[in-house]
Amino acid sequence: MREIAHMLLFKCRGLLKHTTRWRSVNLIKFFASIIVFGGFAFGAYFSARVTTSYLLDSMRIGSFLYHRFLSMLLFVFFLSINVGNLIVAYAAFYRSSEVAYYLTKPVAHTSLFLIKFLDNFFYSSLPFFLVAFSVLLGYGSYFHASWTFYLQTMVFMLLPFMLISGCLAVMMLLLLMRYVVKVGAAKMIGGLVLFYFAVLSVYFSITNPVKLVAQVWQHYPHMDQYFGNLDPPFASFLPNQWIAESLYWTMRGDTSFAFSYTLLLLIACGAIFAMMVIMGRKLFYASWVNSVNVQTSRGSDPPFLRIFSLRNPPRLEMQTSVMIKKELWQFIREPSQWIHITIIVFLILTFIGSIAGINLKQPLPNLQALAYLVILVFNLFLIASIALRFVYPSMSSEGANFWLPLVAPVSRRKLYWVKALIPFVPVVFLGEVLVWFSHRSLVSYPGLSSIASVIMVSGTIAMIGLNMGAGAFFADFQEQNPIRIASSQSATLTFLLSLFYICVVVAVIFLPLSEYFGHYLRDLPFSRHFLEYSLSGIAIISVLLGYGALKLGMTVLKRDYR
């Protein structure tokens, strides 16, 4: 325990010194974080408050059904934390020079494992804490909860809930890394993606929200009764259900029932944490050694990519050619890029598979505009996620190697723009693929896919520019792991800005789209100019945002390289 306290003390000292260095970049990060995170927290609070009020007062779905929806949301939240922790934990446990350093010291592996677990858990879960607390505030304010309710729920329910998710993620990672050599990395990643997909599918097919709503609705208007008998038996084993039950009974004033679920959660949390520590003691070092073997074993390059070999004569101008090829090979040969690529490709295929089979046509103009915008927002959200994960870290991942391009006779402007333009082509292509598949049921609307194309290309310009620019402006040449770079505080800030941009796009296009659908569905008057001006507005906003962010990022190349 003294060993852990000693390591934690120096870790905290280092962190405090790092975060309290008052440089202009840090100040910008600090104030921008307050504005964006504050805005995001307020948005989450407001949405939770309004949604709760809408569901309970306007829709009158009743307290039971409301808390079951909450349980489903918590399940998705649980999985999100789990995946987030799993991905970041790989970098924290197996790609960290800190671990390599401590392994050469007489430090117990269990202590090291626990330190890295805590580091990883709080690092990757901070945005989730923010979301959880804001939503809780919205929820509690509807029920006029006291301040002790917020404190108790955060400390004794949501923290253990998130801890269970984090512990399970690390346990899964330990097992994966222990057997990765035997099974193979590709099979492991594929299996993992299938596992998550299966968990999500099984959960929603068993809980079946549509069926539940129909069953509860039969008791209208007595919707506030407890319908626990409708829950599938396996649900009572899930922590999300315990929280939902605890909140339900708290709001009904039955604290003894609520307490029993809280106690159950705490006991489960303690047990899973203990299991994780035991597993860590047995498997951590062995899995670390395995990870080193995996990292140093050289896989062969895919044959079809050999035409891009640096050894081949260039087809473009020499400097541009070698810069593009270098980016390509660095990307292809980095295993951590493949984990995310696989997950994202899987998500895209799932989305395309689902959307291609859905008839998006709606009878009412506003409803049609809404349904259409949901799909468009998802497309933009996907582009934002890809830009965050793959474009944001691109400048930082140059790391200590950046000395070579900087001392070479390459204009820094060229160096920067080549880097920025490389991801643009594949992302625009992906955007167009998404547009094509999501418009298959909407071909009867003339020009609709062109509207979507303009929005997607504009969105790509904005997202690539924003992520490249912000990634360069906040570049951290000491941190070479792309996963940690993409999950840093400044990366989260950039992602929230992307979400804000998407909201602006929706706000600008909603009315003209409603008019457009009104014209084709109800023969209402429609101004083509209004639509064109709105699209032009989106294009201008996107170009200004993308270009402005890129210009800001350029400043990194004017700084001393240290």
Add this chain to the structure above:
Amino acid sequence: MIRLHQVTKKFGHFTAVDNVSLEVGEGEFYGILGPNGAGKTTTIKMMTGLYSPSSGTVEIDGSDIERFPTKSKLVIGYIPDQPFLYEKLSGREFLYFSGGLYKMNHHEITKRINELVERFEIGPWIDQRSENFSQGMRQRTVIVAALLHRPKVLIIDEPMVGLDPRSAHIVKEVLKEQVHGGAAIFMSTHSLPVVEELCTRIGVIKEGKLVFEDSLGGFQVFKDKYNGTFESAFLELTK
């Protein structure tokens, strides 16, 4: 070929390099010595364009590196103090990448790589990914990359770190050939025997100031006053 005119570099309130002026001509081998933190690497980073001077100018082959960075850098070969390579590229790919950045044509790069690979005896491992390289292998790769485009100016920060005696010998021989071929070399090192063996001109920097500068002959006279050893003279200058 290299001209520093009243160059100062400040980091906040700390002055790392203080009003340094020096020149290195064609065929001259300038060795810069100094204790840790004296300002050698900062001076070198200003010469290569990695740092921008707070005041003063750095000229390479007649061009101010701040105003004409691309033109100046075209003639520089730089060997950094820490040989970082792109981990996912093989040594040979790194050399192609480097040659491409220096605008060499593909055929010329291939020919030159083959020559230098043979000269530096790095053929057996140059096609491995550099993440598997030892410090010495990285250092040799970086030296080859610096020589690839036949630079007129070589700026070197600690060239012998991590090299085995045979590799160090090869490097010294190559550097001597470069000087005889008319290149200007500016080298920072802590190895006094290397300076004594290679350099034609010596500078000593202390707390950012150039406290001594003379030819090797002039330094011999100076060191005779202090036991006649290089080490005693260095200790006297930097105490």
